Amino acid sequence: MKSKTDDKKINKALLLxxxxxTTGITLWWFIYKSLPEISSWATYSLLQIEKGSxxxxxxxxxxYDTPKVxxxxxxxxxxxxMIRSFFTPExxxxxxSGKSEFAGNVFAALLGIITPFCSCSAVPLFxxxxxxxxxxxxxxxxxxxxxxxxxxxxxLLYGLLGWKVAAIYLATGLFIAxxxxxxxxxxxxxxxxxxxxxxxxxxxxxxxEESLTLNDRIIYGWDAVKEIFARVWLYVILxxxxxxxxxxxxxxxxxxxxxxxxxxxxxPLSVLIGVPMYSNAAGVIPVVEALLGKGAALGSVxxxxxxxxxxxxxxxxxxxxxxxxxxxxxxxxVVSSGILLVGYLFNIIL
Amino acid sequence: MEIKVLGPGCKKCSKTEKxxxxxxxxxxxxxxxxxxxxxxxxxxxxxxxxxxxxxDNEVKCTGKVPKKxxxxxxxLK
Numbered sequence: 001m002k003s004k005t006d007d008k009k010i011n012k013a014l015l016l017x018x019x020x021x022t023t024g025i026t027l028w029w030f031i032y033k034s035l036p037e038i039s040s041w042a043t044y045s046l047l048q049i050e051k052g053s054x055x056x057x058x059x060x061x062x063x064y065d066t067p068k069v070x071x072x073x074x075x076x077x078x079x080x081x082m083i084r085s086f087f088t089p090e091x092x093x094x095x096x097s098g099k100s101e102f103a104g105n106v107f108a109a110l111l112g113i114i115t116p117f118c119s120c121s122a123v124p125l126f127x128x129x130x131x132x133x134x135x136x137x138x139x140x141x142x143x144x145x146x147x148x149x150x151x152x153x154x155x156l157l158y159g160l161l162g163w164k165v166a167a168i169y170l171a172t173g174l175f176i177a178x179x180x181x182x183x184x185x186x187x188x189x190x191x192x193x194x195x196x197x198x199x200x201x202x203x204x205x206x207x208x209e210e211s212l213t214l215n216d217r218i219i220y221g222w223d224a225v226k227e228i229f230a231r232v233w234l235y236v237i238l239x240x241x242x243x244x245x246x247x248x249x250x251x252x253x254x255x256x257x258x259x260x261x262x263x264x265x266x267x268p269l270s271v272l273i274g275v276p277m278y279s280n281a282a283g284v285i286p287v288v289e290a291l292l293g294k295g296a297a298l299g300s301v302x303x304x305x306x307x308x309x310x311x312x313x314x315x316x317x318x319x320x321x322x323x324x325x326x327x328x329x330x331x332x333x334v335v336s337s338g339i340l341l342v343g344y345l346f347n348i349i350l
Numbered sequence: 351m352e353i354k355v356l357g358p359g360c361k362k363c364s365k366t367e368k369x370x371x372x373x374x375x376x377x378x379x380x381x382x383x384x385x386x387x388x389x390x391x392x393x394x395x396x397x398x399x400x401x402x403x404x405x406d407n408e409v410k411c412t413g414k415v416p417k418k419x420x421x422x423x424x425x426l427k
Contacts, residue, residue, distance in 0.1 A: 089399050089413065116413060121400040123358065123389050128398030196390055223414075318358075321389055 014215050032071050039064035058248025065240045065286055076155025081224030084116045085217040089125055097133045101185055104138035109177035112145030126322050127197050137185015145177035148310035153281035160289045176338035183334050192327035235283030243286035250294050259296035266300040267343035271336055274307030284308050303343030351381035356392045357401035362415050366401040373421040
């Protein structure tokens, strides 16, 4: 039993945490708002680089975007980390098993965004879902949405390109996850799951439910920040460096020819370039930002970004352990078609 | 005491194993650690977040690297 002094201690810690978070956010806001001035001052006054030069424009982009992306990433990952502490793959599975097909696809895609999930546990998760009676197509909706529509991408798109692009990304990502999962479900490919999966009895040991306090959730969010930063910081800096190079040295409008909306080949080309590339949202989005600035069409750029983060070779290799080659091929084809469709759609309507 | 660390071998899984080993050393608890990397076996425990730690057939954590303090509590119980 907890004693009264213990309770007081916890309350004090909580208060302290809340105080620190409020101060942190206020400070964050002020620094964030003054980033344009700081980066411009650092480039042209501190480093004495000539205004209007290619290199100056690149460096300013880099010095502006790096802290901006890092700061956005920080706040988004922390917030989503706290939200995620309410969800577990176990709860998601319990919720999804027994859902009808279409509704199941929709819920799976939505839960894919907020359920904590690391691609290295894609296989046990897949087995856990399928053996618990979650339909194959619904499982795929989850597996597609989880990496593609993620909080890092959403937060960065919102911060760098505005809420419209972020909303388009969210809507189309969900659309692809729902429809691709539904199509895979309709194709009746259950026979193309590796045989050992079906023989696995995954009911095994279950863990007792943990109850978390608000303080625990704050720690959870903080842990998420540390973990994600350790994983992505290098990608972010490389991505921004590439973006900065494009921003400073690629002439205005060049991208309009290659990735512009009038070129029929731009969307499939973007997907072809994107699939073998393995990066994460945090690294791709600064590149995307720079490409858009040089006249690339939104549809082509969306297609590029989605194929980089949703279809990756390492993930396919992991999934091969549970899926026979035909099902892997169907997965790649269906998801790429969805991405192509979205790319063309946006190039036509915008 | 029988401890199993489950994970296909990503960074987080090896970190979890290392932490468990460290705690055993620090506390001097008599325990064996087995690393389970086989997907089939992992799945048969009914867990689908890795890394996961199982102490004497009881699932202690899934889907995250546990903190040292947490591990201590499991081992000293």
